[in-house]
Amino acid sequence: MLDIVDVGKRSLASYRGVAPDEQLDELVHLSEHLRGARCMHVNATSYGGGVSEILRSLVPLYNDLGITTDWKLIHGDEEFFQVTKRIHNGLQGAPGELTEKDKAVYLANAQRNASRLISDSEDYDFIFVHDPQPAVLAALSSLRESRWIWRCHIDTSHPNPSYWEFLAPFLTAYDAAVFTLDDFIPPELPIRDVHVYPPCIDPLSPKNHPLPEKLTKDLLEWIGIRTHRPLVTQVGRFDLWKDPLGVVRAYQRVRPHVPDLQLALVGSLALDDPEGWDVYKEVRSATAGDSLIHVLTNLVGVGNVEVNALQSISDVVIQKSIREGFGLTVSEAVWKGTPVIGGRVGGIPLQLPEGTGGVLVDTIEECAEHMLRLLRQPEEARLLGERGREHVRQNFLMPRLLRDHLLLLNELAA
Ligand code: UDP
Numbered sequence: 090m091l092d093i094v095d096v097g098k099r100s101l102a103s104y105r106g107v108a109p110d111e112q113l114d115e116l117v118h119l120s121e122h123l124r125g126a127r128c129m130h131v132n133a134t135s136y137g138g139g140v141s142e143i144l145r146s147l148v149p150l151y152n153d154l155g156i157t158t159d160w161k162l163i164h165g166d167e168e169f170f171q172v173t174k175r176i177h178n179g180l181q182g183a184p185g186e187l188t189e190k191d192k193a194v195y196l197a198n199a200q201r202n203a204s205r206l207i208s209d210s211e212d213y214d215f216i217f218v219h220d221p222q223p224a225v226l227a228a229l230s231s232l233r234e235s236r237w238i239w240r241c242h243i244d245t246s247h248p249n250p251s252y253w254e255f256l257a258p259f260l261t262a263y264d265a266a267v268f269t270l271d272d273f274i275p276p277e278l279p280i281r282d283v284h285v286y287p288p289c290i291d292p293l294s295p296k297n298h299p300l301p302e303k304l305t306k307d308l309l310e311w312i313g314i315r316t317h318r319p320l321v322t323q324v325g326r327f328d329l330w331k332d333p334l335g336v337v338r339a340y341q342r343v344r345p346h347v348p349d350l351q352l353a354l355v356g357s358l359a360l361d362d363p364e365g366w367d368v369y370k371e372v373r374s375a376t377a378g379d380s381l382i383h384v385l386t387n388l389v390g391v392g393n394v395e396v397n398a399l400q401s402i403s404d405v406v407i408q409k410s411i412r413e414g415f416g417l418t419v420s421e422a423v424w425k426g427t428p429v430i431g432g433r434v435g436g437i438p439l440q441l442p443e444g445t446g447g448v449l450v451d452t453i454e455e456c457a458e459h460m461l462r463l464l465r466q467p468e469e470a471r472l473l474g475e476r477g478r479e480h481v482r483q484n485f486l487m488p489r490l491l492r493d494h495l496l497l498l499n500e501l502a503a
Contacts, residue, residue, distance in 0.1 A: 091161035091205050094135045099149035099293075104488055107292050112488040116154065119495035123502065124155035127212055131161050131226065132219035133173065137359025137387065138326055139288065139417045140219045140242055146291035146487050147494070154491075156498075163202040163223045168194055171363050173222040179252030180221055180275075181244050181330065181412050186251045196225065203229035215498055218263075227262035236501045239263045242288070242414045244435050245275040264501060269415050269436050284497055287436050289490035290420045290481070296393040297424055305398040312395060313383055314402075318349045319464055322403040324396055324421075327356040327368035330412040332432070335453050337375050337382070339409065342457035347464055350381065353399055357387040401425045405463045405470065406447075409456050410434050420485040423447065423477035428470045430459050440485065446477020 104113060128151060132140050144160050151158035165173070172191045179185055203226055216235045218226055220242055227237040239260060245253075245268070257279055260266070265282040268274050274283060290297055300308075306316040314320060321340060325331040333354055340352040354372060358365045369386070376382040385391040400406055406422035406429045413435030420440050422429050429447035431437040441447045448463075450456045463470040483489075 091131065091163060091202065094144070094148075094160040094162060096145055096149050096160060099146070099153060101150060101153050101488065101491075103293060104486070107482075108486045108488040109483060112486075112492060115492055116488060116495065119492060119499060120154040120156065123495065123498055126156050126214045126498070126502070128156050128158040128215040128217070128498075129161060129213045130158065130217045130219065131163060131206075131223050133163055133165065133170070133222035134359050135160075135162060137357040137362065139415065142290075142294075142296070142417060143288050143490070144219075146294055147490065150487065150491055151494075154495075161206075163198075163226070164205070165198050165202075165222070167363055169198040170222075174362060174364050176221050176252050176256065177243060178330075179249040180256070182247045182249055184249065187255050192255060199223070199225045199229055202226060206230055207232065215501065221256065224256060225259040228259040230262075236264045237262060238497070238501070239266045239280065241266060241268055241273070244270075244273050244412055244414060246272050248275050265497065267497065270439070273414075273435075282500075284493070286490070286493040287439060287485065288415050288417060289485045289487050290417055290424060291487045292424060294393065296397050297421060298397065300394070300397055300401060305401055308395055308398045309402060312385060312389075312391060314351060314353060314399070316402060318351055319347055320351045320353060320399075320403045321405045321407060321460060321464075322353040322355065322399045323407040323409065324355040324400065324418045325408065325410070326359065326362060327365040327372060328362070329364075329368055330410055331356075332409045332411050333368065333372050334375055335411070335456070336407050336409050337372070339407070339453045339456035339460060340382070342454070343461045343464070344381075346461055350464070351383065352376075352381065353383045353385060353403070355385045355391055355396060355399060396421075397425075400427055403427055404467070405430060405460055407456065407460070408432065408437060409450070409453075410437065413437055416440065419446070420481045423474060424481045424485075426471070426474040426478055428463055428473040428477070430456055430463070440481070441477070442480065444476065445473070445480050447473055 148160045213235045261279045263280045266280040267284045323336045400422040408431045410432040415436030423446040433449040
């Protein structure tokens with residue numbers, strides 16, 4: 090058996106008054122023919138990163154609509170996750186070559202997971218496989234009755250051929266694929282039914298639920314943030330694609346002009362991300378001795394509610410990625426009315442259209458320039474955040490994502 094992730098119960102009715110009514114009404118209609126269906130979502134980790142964040146909200150909502158849905162995890166040891174991290178990076182275009190040993194480690198693990206899957210998934214109508222870590226499961230599984238969907242959350246527009254040529258033949262077993270952007274569809278994808286829709290945030294989760302101001306401040310003082318001083322924050326896994334060191338350099342450029350400016354760098358260290366530890370150590374050594382830079386992790390108890398508080402109270406949130414799938418952290422911050430400076434990559438421009446929610450940057454210098462400008466012009470910053478919030482409400486809240494899922498399932502069931 091694959092490990093099952095326990096999720097709570099949730100009701101779509103509680104999104105009334107938060108998400109657009111017409112989206113909620115449409116869900117009832119779209120789920121009519123799917124009631125009683127069984128669905129499974131499989132990925133590699135139950136915490137740390139966007140996919141687990143989405144599944145934690147999406148899976149209970151599927152159940153609320155009458156589609157019995159499980160969330161399961163593949164097993165893997167550190168060696169396996171080192172290989173999958175290289176595959177993840179290679180598919181996003183990083184240089185390097187997948188060795189024969191890497192392939193053997195990956196496939197042996199996939200085989201074990203496929204055997205576990207057989208024992209517990211005979212009657213799933215739909216199986217969503219998220220990202221490259223479990224991607225070969227469809228090909229190795231004998232469960233041909235289910236409809237298989239590969240949900241690729243990363244930027245596979247220019248994959249390194251060494252990685253792509255290894256993975257692509259296994260993808261023929263899928264009935265459909267989903268990408269975040271048209272641009273991410275890799276060349277010569279061997280899946281014909283391709284869908285494109287971005288992920289979403291959950292406005293009712295502890296990460297995004299409105300917090301009382303006093304509680305927000307108390308929580309942050311507890312972890313060492315001085316809430317009467319200006320603050321900029323980046324939340325993101327310790328990953329070079331998220332450019333945490335670039336954020337530190339941009340901050341250091343601004344600091345002489347705003348001497349009491351604090352920087353919070355929040356990153357979770359996840360099981361399937363062994364590289365995260367190396368980047369974390371680099372960030373620590375680049376910021377050592379600076380008492381105004383706070384490097385915070387899940388390991389010291391900085392979880393969803395603290396992230397919520399940081400995104401709510403920061404003067405500016407940064408997501409200075411140089412390669413990105415979607416970047417949920419952008420919508421999370423904008424939803425709280427906080428303006429974001431985002432790298433012009435992946436799904437970030439979708440979330441920050443001109444004059445809405447924040448600004449896009451290409452360099453450390455631009456990031457610093459806009460940071461200083463927004464800190465000096467709080468009214469402009471506030472207006473940006475306010476306009477962005479409505480954009481997020483219309484486009485990036487959970488009911489919209491559920492609608493796209495139901496459209497896909499209806500099509501596959503037809
Ligand atoms: N996140 C978090 N704590 C951290 C780092 C990240 O809660 O220390 C969350 C973040 O709030 C967001 C998700 O993990 O919900 C990251 O998703 P995103 O799409 O930004 O990036 P990914 O990790 O999927 O590349």
